[in-house]
Amino acid sequence: MPKGIFLIVFAISVFAGNLVQAQMPFDLDAELRLRWERRTPAASEGDQTRGFSRLMLGYETELSDLLDMRLKVRDSRFFSEGSDTSEVHDEFRVHVLDFRINDVGKIHPYLSFMDGWDLEFGKSELPTYNKGRIIHSDDWSNLGPATSGGYHFHRSLLNEAVDFNFHHLTIDRDFSDANNEGEHAYGIHVDLNELPLVEASLFLWTFRADQSNAALAAENGNADPGASHEDTYGFAFSLREGLIPDATFSVEYALQEGRRYNGDLDAIQRLDSLYYAIEGTYDLDPRERLWDMTLLAGHIRATGTSAGATRIEEFRSPFGTPHGTHGISDIIGTSNVKDTYIGIRTVLGETGVELTYHELRADQGPDWGEEINLVLDHRLGSIDVEFGAAKFSSLTNVYESTNFFYAQTYWNF
Numbered sequence: 001m002p003k004g005i006f007l008i009v010f011a012i013s014v015f016a017g018n019l020v021q022a023q024m025p026f027d028l029d030a031e032l033r034l035r036w037e038r039r040t041p042a043a044s045e046g047d048q049t050r051g052f053s054r055l056m057l058g059y060e061t062e063l064s065d066l067l068d069m070r071l072k073v074r075d076s077r078f079f080s081e082g083s084d085t086s087e088v089h090d091e092f093r094v095h096v097l098d099f100r101i102n103d104v105g106k107i108h109p110y111l112s113f114m115d116g117w118d119l120e121f122g123k124s125e126l127p128t129y130n131k132g133r134i135i136h137s138d139d140w141s142n143l144g145p146a147t148s149g150g151y152h153f154h155r156s157l158l159n160e161a162v163d164f165n166f167h168h169l170t171i172d173r174d175f176s177d178a179n180n181e182g183e184h185a186y187g188i189h190v191d192l193n194e195l196p197l198v199e200a201s202l203f204l205w206t207f208r209a210d211q212s213n214a215a216l217a218a219e220n221g222n223a224d225p226g227a228s229h230e231d232t233y234g235f236a237f238s239l240r241e242g243l244i245p246d247a248t249f250s251v252e253y254a255l256q257e258g259r260r261y262n263g264d265l266d267a268i269q270r271l272d273s274l275y276y277a278i279e280g281t282y283d284l285d286p287r288e289r290l291w292d293m294t295l296l297a298g299h300i301r302a303t304g305t306s307a308g309a310t311r312i313e314e315f316r317s318p319f320g321t322p323h324g325t326h327g328i329s330d331i332i333g334t335s336n337v338k339d340t341y342i343g344i345r346t347v348l349g350e351t352g353v354e355l356t357y358h359e360l361r362a363d364q365g366p367d368w369g370e371e372i373n374l375v376l377d378h379r380l381g382s383i384d385v386e387f388g389a390a391k392f393s394s395l396t397n398v399y400e401s402t403n404f405f406y407a408q409t410y411w412n413f
Contacts, residue, residue, distance in 0.1 A: 026060060027059070028059055029057075029412065030056065030057050030058065031058070033053070033054045033411075035052045035142075035408040036051045036408075037051075053076070053077045055074070055075045058072045059072075066101055066102055066103065067101055070096060070098050071096065072096035073094055076089045076143055078142065087143055097122050098120055101119040104117045116155050118155065120154070121150070121151035123149050124149075125145040125147050126145065126169070127187070129189050129201065133252060134252065135317075135318065138320060138322065139323075140323035150167065150184075153165070153166040158194075161193055163193060164189075165188070166188055167185070168185075170182065185205060185208070189203045202234075203232075203234060203254075205233070207229070209228045209260070210226075213261040222263075222266045225261050229259055230260055230271050232256050234252070236250070236252040247280065249279075251277070252275075252276065252277040254275040255274055256275075259271060260314075269311060270311050273302070274301075275334075277300040279298035281294050281345075282294065282295045291346055293346040295344055296344070296345065300325070300337070301363065303335070314336065315334055327358045327371035331392050331399055332368050332399075336362055337363060338363055340359045341356055343357065351378045352377040353375075354375045356372070358370065358371040368394070368398075370393045371390055371393070382411060385408070385410075386409075386410070387406070388404075388406045389403075390402075
């Protein structure tokens with residue numbers, strides 16, 4: 001991406017805004033994140049130390065009373081003992097360039113049926129919903145949050161009792177296809193805010209895979225298998241705060257159906273998988289000079305891969321496995337796992353502390369292992385500092401036992 005694009009878009013937006021209004025309000029911001037990681041060993045590569053930097057510069061303005069524009073550019077770099085550059089772009093790139101119409105119905109009387117609907121279009125960050133375990137933007141990545149072209153309709157209904165979101169995301173365009181379908185996703189997410197006892201949401205995401213199927217087949221020397229489709233749908237709910245004194249309880253449930261390409265068998269197979277997560281917390285009575293502690297516990301299950309040749313049971317989050325879902329070392333993926341975890345959260349002085357134990361069992365086949373996590377976070381003026389340490393003890397020859405440590409600073413200015 002040409003380095004001058006930021007200045008070009010900036011100049012155009014300033015010019016357009018001045019045509020509409022004498023004084024155009026705008027916001028400028030920047031985010032700088034530095035992270036160091038140490039793995040011993042690192043997946044058959046031996047010990048590895050990596051340092052990451054991620055800088056994002058943002059600009060947001062009102063082009064008119066109806067139209068807002070947002071621009072973010074990103075610079076991602078690292079220093080590593082290896083040659084893996086998958087999380088690095090060592091030049092400024094447009095991360096986000098999107099526009100927002102605050103009420104589509106106000107554009108023209110012919111669009112009055114769209115009164116109250118907001119529209120966001122352009123290149124935007126992927127959404128994060130519920131606890132982010134199924135639909136998430138992948139902020140942990142040095143290239144994240146992940147972005148995609150497309151559009152997003154939003155409206156609150158029934159005095160904000162219902163919050164409706166519709167997304168269309170273009171994951172990858174296929175310019176060789178006359179229809180230019182490529183890979184894309186449709187998403188519907190509905191929040192139900194006024195139900196008795198609980199807060200709940202319903203969701204449906206449809207994903208069309210095309211180029212990724214061809215790339216996977218080519219790795220194995222096979223022909224392009226064509227496109228496949230899969231649906232991820234379900235619900236999430238949590239008990240309303242205060243319903244049970246000092247306690248919280250939440251549930252997420254999702255199914256996947258459709259057709260998915262199996263690279264090992266070189267076939268597009270029927271997909272049938274299941275995911276659920278249950279989590280609860282309890283605030284212990286604080287003890288002066290001793291603790292102000294919260295207990296947490298949960299269980300996550302995602303079906304594994306069927307032994308049959310006609311069905312796939314591998315659950316995959318549509319946008320990849322979120323960081324820390326099954327431990328901060330990120331060794332175990334979303335599928336074929338039963339993760340039972342317990343932990344505590346507390347504050348020592350002004351430092352947040354979270355200690356968690358994960359028992360990682362396989363839904364099918366040999367169990368994975370166990371992991372212990374310790375995460376500390378502290379704020380120094382305008383800088384957020386975070387440290388994490390993990391020990392993964394493997395029970396299978398698929399993974400090695402691993403120690404993982406990271407230190408991260410984050411500055412938003």
